Amino acid sequence: RKEVEQDPGPFNVPEGATVAFNCTYSNSASQSFFWYRQDCRKEPKLLMSVYSSGNEDGRFTAQLNRASQYISLLIRDSKLSDSATYLCVVNRDDKIIFGKGTRLHILP
């Protein structure tokens, strides 16, 4: 089993809809979690950290479920500009692991 797994997608979602995707991790000792966004042919950029109690940034909500070992990202009122690949990052003991990403296409 891979240490960090994501559904590669693509998720094709109409503009204005809500979309959510998960990222599972295998090591229970994982310490910190992030979501990065990567546009086509660009570099990854931090979208948001994921805190134990869950956190929200505008239309984006991130949650952590330690018992089931996954993190989630929910996007409300999706915009065309949200089309990108979303990478989850799991860190433990200074070991940094990126998921392969979930592709999201917002349809007009």
Add this chain to the structure above:
Amino acid sequence: DAGVIQSPRHEVTEMGQEVTLRCKPISGHDYLFWYRQTMMRGLELLIYFNNNVPIDDSGMPEDRFSAKMPNASFSTLKIQPSEPRDSAVYFCASSPVAGGLSYNEQFFGPGTRLTVL
């Protein structure tokens, strides 16, 4: 403030040639990372440095790959000899030290797109 700078942005070379990729991290960042990204394998961490010292090179695929950081503002990733399977986008990233490695944002450069024929 300039972000992470990488050069060249594109490199096309023939199998067997030496390739050198360059990176200038954000000033004041103590961590520097080299990643490789392909469709098949995603984003893989190759090596990272802390204060110019290599800390974890377990992701370096084989002896053909080497990385150096002679000072706080410059790092190189060298492939010698290059092979077609090395074709990928190579990213450099840097991160500040405050709070520890696991809790800090990484700032990525624009990447070098390498094609080995």
